[in-house]
Every structure is written in structure tokens, then in C-alpha cells.
Ligand SMILES: CC(=O)CC(=O)SCCNC(=O)CCNC(=O)[C@H](O)C(C)(C)COP(=O)(O)OP(=O)(O)OC[C@H]1O[C@@H](n2cnc3c(N)ncnc32)[C@H](O)[C@@H]1OP(=O)(O)O
């Protein structure tokens with residue numbers, strides 16, 4: 001289905017990103033995994049064997065992202081799809097009255113830096129490369145998929161930084177889609193609910209169970225492959241553009 005397609009997936013060494021890498025490969029695509037040098041990206045690429053390369057990247061670094069784009073060209077000759085999955089989750093109260101301590105500003109800044117600015121950094125640099133593709137019959141040159149979170153809309157206690165970073169991703173989706181429309185590049189954001197990944201597994205199992213119980217249907221954590229299937233649909237459907245799609249079993253998180 002995706003024969004000849006070249007994708008670049010940030011956060012591709014783990015969780016939702018890794019499932020996306022596997023799905024693109026399964027459909028005949030070629031993929032560059034971008035993830036931190038400390039991630040299992042190298043092993044992941046080895047396990048997946050063919051048509052895949054790992055480039056160590058911090059998404060907040062211009063140099064790293066440019067290097068990953070150069071590797072994409074050197075190895076595969078083009079870039080069609082970017083999927084931004086790299087992200088971090090932080091949790092802290094705005095003011096901890098028990099300890100008389102405010103939210104650590106550095107932690108707030110880091111969350112915004114990785115989740116929002118990192119995503120934008122990858123979009124702005126990769127758009128230049130995707131824009132060089134010859135347009136297809138519909139005028140399309142490529143697709144960018146971002147990952148927000150339902151926390152962009154209904155963040156819980158402790159999620160001020162995380163929710164702000166993800167709301168930023170939601171907020172920039174339409175203007176970037178409008179901006180890149182002339183070049184035939186679509187931009188779509190997915191806002192996942194709860195998915196069983198290493199990020200989610202940082203939470204204690206009782207917290208996971210109680211969150212799971214709040215998902216109307218299906219009352220469980222999502223499988224990462226279900227996220228990857230939506231990425232596939234977004235790539236396939238040219239009318240999807242400038243929108244954020246919740247993928248959450250109709251979950252609305254409680255305070
Ligand atoms: C990854 C994604 O993109 C998807 C998601 O968002 S998954 C959802 C992830 N959610 C989180 O990570 C929640 C983050 N928040 C927390 O972990 C904690 O609130 C915190 C560590 C920031 C604060 O902990 P704390 O100060 O020790 O709070 P604690 O004493 O436990 O609770 C205080 C009150 O808040 C409530 N509360 C705390 N965390 C809660 C939660 N996650 N959900 C509902 N209520 C919560 C408690 O029930 C308690 O209520 P009362 O005041 O009525 O007793």
C-alpha cells in the first residue's frame with residue numbers, strides 16, 4: 001500500500017512511535033526512526049531489519065533534526081510523511097501547599113520545549129524537504145501527523161505543563177495546515193486518550209486501572225497499533241487536513 005513511501009517518525013523507538021514505524025514498514029514503506037541517543041532506537045532498527053534506519057535525535061535541536069533529514073535523503077532519497085511522536089509526560093501541582101513549594105519552572109519549560117517546540121522544530125525543517133517532492137495527481141506532496149493528547153482538552157490535576165504543551169500542538173495544527181496548503185502538505189494531529197506504552201506504565205498500576213475504568217468503550221487502554229492504524233488512515237485520506245482527531249474511546253478525563 002505504501003510502496004516507495006518514506007516516513008520519519010520521532011519517538012519511534014518506543015510506544016506509539018514504534019507501532020507507527022512497524023505499521024509503515026508492514027505497508028511497504030521505508031522509515032527513519034528519530035529518537036534520543038539513550039533510547040533503544042538502534043536495537044529497534046536492528047530488530048526490524050530492512051528498510052529502516054535509526055538516527056539519534058533530540059527533537060529540540062536544529063542540528064540533530066537537520067542531520068536526520070540529511071540521512072533520510074542519503075538513505076532513501078526523499079521524505080513523504082513525518083509522524084511526531086516524541087514527547088515527555090510531567091506531573092506536578094501548581095503549588096504544593098504541603099511542602100510550600102511552587103511548580104518547578106524548569107520542568108514546565110522542559111515540557112513545553114520537548115512537546116511543543118520540538119514538534120514545531122521537526123515540522124518547520126521537514127516541510128522544506130517534503131515540499132521538494134513532485135505533487136501527485138491531487139497536488140499532494142506529503143503529510144505531517146502530530147501527537148497531542150486528550151490532556152490538551154481535559155488535563156488532570158498536575159497536568160498544567162503537559163496540557164499546555166499539547167494544547168499548543170492542537171492550536172498550531174490549523175495555521176500550519178493553512179500555511180503549507182499551497183505546497184500540498186497536509187497537517188493532522190491525533191489526540192490519544194490512554195494507550196499502554198512505557199510512558200503510561202510510569203503510572204502505578206492502581207492509577208492505570210482507575211483511569212482505564214473511566215473509558216466508556218472499549219473500557220481499556222488502547223493498543224499502540226490502534227494509534228498506528230489512524231496514522232495510516234490519515235496518510236490515505238486526502239480530505240483530512242488541519243484537524244485534531246481524538247482517539248480515546250470517548251474518554252473525558254476526570255479532575
Ligand atoms: C499521557 C497522556 O497523554 C494521557 C494522560 O494524560 S493520562 C492521565 C495522567 N494523569 C496524571 O498524570 C495525573 C497527574 N497528577 C498526579 O499524579 C497528582 O495529582 C500529583 C502528583 C500532581 C499531585 O499529587 P498529590 O498532591 O499527592 O495529590 P494527592 O494528595 O494524591 O491528591 C490530592 C487530591 O487530588 C486528587 N487527585 C490527584 N490526582 C488525581 C488524578 N490523577 N485523578 C483524579 N484525582 C486526583 C485526589 O483524589 C485528592 O482529592 P481530595 O483533595 O479530594 O482528597
Ligand SMILES: NC(=O)C1=CN([C@@H]2O[C@H](COP(=O)(O)OP(=O)(O)OC[C@H]3O[C@@H](n4cnc5c(N)ncnc54)[C@H](O)[C@@H]3O)[C@@H](O)[C@H]2O)C=CC1
Nearest residue numbers: 011014015016036058059086087149192194195197198199
Ligand atoms: N501513551 C499514552 O497514553 C499517550 C501518549 N501521548 C503522547 O504520545 C506520544 C508518544 O508517547 P508514548 O509512546 O506513550 O511514550 P513513550 O515514552 O513510550 O515514547 C516516547 C518516545 O519519545 C522519545 N523522546 C522523548 N524526548 C525526546 C526528545 N527530546 N527527542 C527525541 N525523542 C524524544 C523517548 O525517548 C521515547 O522513545 C507522546 O508525545 C505522548 O505525550 C498522548 C496521549 C496518550
